[in-house]
Amino acid sequence: MLFGGVEAGGTKVVCAVGxxxxxxxxxxxxxxxxxxxxxxxVIAYFRAQRAAGRDIAALGVASFGPLDxxxxxxxxxxxPGWGGTDLVGALRxxxxxxxxxxxxxxxxxxxxxxxxxxxxxxxxxxVTVGTGIGGGAVxxxxxxxxxxxxxxxxxxxxxxxxxxxxxxxPFHGDCVxxxxxGPAIARRAGRPAHDLGPLLSRTVALEAHYLSQLMxxxxxxxxxxxxVVGGGVLNIPGLLDAVRAATAERLxxxxxxxxxxxxxxxxxxxxxxxxxxxxxxxxxxxxxxVET
Numbered sequence: 001m002l003f004g005g006v007e008a009g010g011t012k013v014v015c016a017v018g019x020x021x022x023x024x025x026x027x028x029x030x031x032x033x034x035x036x037x038x039x040x041x042v043i044a045y046f047r048a049q050r051a052a053g054r055d056i057a058a059l060g061v062a063s064f065g066p067l068d069x070x071x072x073x074x075x076x077x078x079x080p081g082w083g084g085t086d087l088v089g090a091l092r093x094x095x096x097x098x099x100x101x102x103x104x105x106x107x108x109x110x111x112x113x114x115x116x117x118x119x120x121x122x123x124x125x126x127v128t129v130g131t132g133i134g135g136g137a138v139x140x141x142x143x144x145x146x147x148x149x150x151x152x153x154x155x156x157x158x159x160x161x162x163x164x165x166x167x168x169x170p171f172h173g174d175c176v177x178x179x180x181x182g183p184a185i186a187r188r189a190g191r192p193a194h195d196l197g198p199l200l201s202r203t204v205a206l207e208a209h210y211l212s213q214l215m216x217x218x219x220x221x222x223x224x225x226x227x228v229v230g231g232g233v234l235n236i237p238g239l240l241d242a243v244r245a246a247t248a249e250r251l252x253x254x255x256x257x258x259x260x261x262x263x264x265x266x267x268x269x270x271x272x273x274x275x276x277x278x279x280x281x282x283x284x285x286x287x288x289x290v291e292t
Contacts, residue, residue: 001290004046004056004097005282007104008063008087010079010131013038014279015045017054019287021115021273021280025054035085043094058098059091060286062107062278064132069145072101078170100289104128104278105136106143106150108271110288111281112228113138116272121225125218126277127152129211130231133177137222143285153177157213160206163188180210182233193233204242207233212246215268219251225260230271244268 002025007014011032018024026049030041046056066075072088088099102110109118109126118124118138127135135152137144144150154175165188167178178184185193185203196203218227234240244264255261271277 001057002054003283003286003290004049004059004095005279005284005286006042006059006061006063006091007107007278007282008032008038008061009104009278010064013042014276015042016279016283017046017049017056018283020283021276024280024283027279032079035082035090039085039087039090039094043091046095056095056097056286058100058286058290059095060100060102060107060282060284060289061087061091062102062104062282062285063087065103065149066151067101067103067149069101069149072099098286098289100282100285102143102285103134103136103149105134105152106138107136107279107281107285108230108277109136109138109228109281110143110284111273111277111279112271113141114284115280116277117228117269118226119272123222123224124226124228125222125224126228126230126271127214127218128231129180129207129229129233130182133181133214133231135214135218137224139222152214152218153181155214155217157210160209163206163209176210176214180207180214180233182231185233193236196236200237204236204239207236207239208242208246211243212250215243215247216250219247219255219261223258227268228271228277229268230275230277234270240268240270241265 005016013030016027074085092099112118113124123139125137133153167174168184169178189199
């Protein structure tokens with residue numbers, strides 16, 4: 001039995017057919033353009049797989065949001081033209097299979113929990129720091145939902161004393177996403193995050209200040225067994241180690257009784273699945289839908 005996975009991002013959509021990381025039989029990438037054009041190309045891809053003898057039993061979708069998981073729609077996204085898009089309805093009509101929908105970060109958390117850096121751990125949080133900042137969680141083997149889904153990137157943080165940047169978040173300005181995402185780095189520095197030059201050390205210090213607040217908030221609220229941190233911003237040299245150090249300093253001795261947090265190099269870790277956490281998690285969500 002094969003499953004389909006879709007990781008829908010703001011700039012690209014990754015589609016895959018398989019049953020897990022060791023059995024992906026095909027994968028492709030589609031640019032994210034308008035909703036109609038993008039979803040038509042996703043449907044065409046899976047129809048072509050069906051014609052080649054690789055029919056899928058269900059489809060998992062890990063998408064940017066925010067999402068209304070009950071209706072299967074994207075809601076108040078800043079992505080132009082995508083607000084209100086009926087993801088589940090369009091894909092279900094186009095392919096005639098059950099569709100499991102969750103956020104891109106919940107999907108990545110599920111992938112890492114099942115096959116990656118969170119394998120064998122009870123509660124796993126996945127945080128992405130890139131074009132946006134978001135976090136997803138898997139608790140007792142299931143993605144965490146409540147009234148909606150976690151929106152960790154909108155947590156408000158204490159400003160760095162030397163930072164007067166207004167922030168890029170269209171809703172809050174200076175939430176953690178508004179102050180520490182890739183676009184925030186680029187706008188504050190006047191140059192892209194991958195080419196910081198003499199601004200590298202200051203950027204790392206600011207990022208560590210803000211992201212360590214996110215890490216400690218996650219710790220105090222959920223007490224996960226592991227935090228997995230991905231996204232392009234974490235490729236900035238020295239940043240992950242700086243976040244760990246700043247998190248340890250911020251925690252002080254508050255969690256000395258929790259052995260797992262004694263060595264943050266094994267607690268706050270990069271993805272075990274590399275850049276495939278989301279699409280592999282989507283495959284897992286499809287499989288889980290059929291099994292349950």
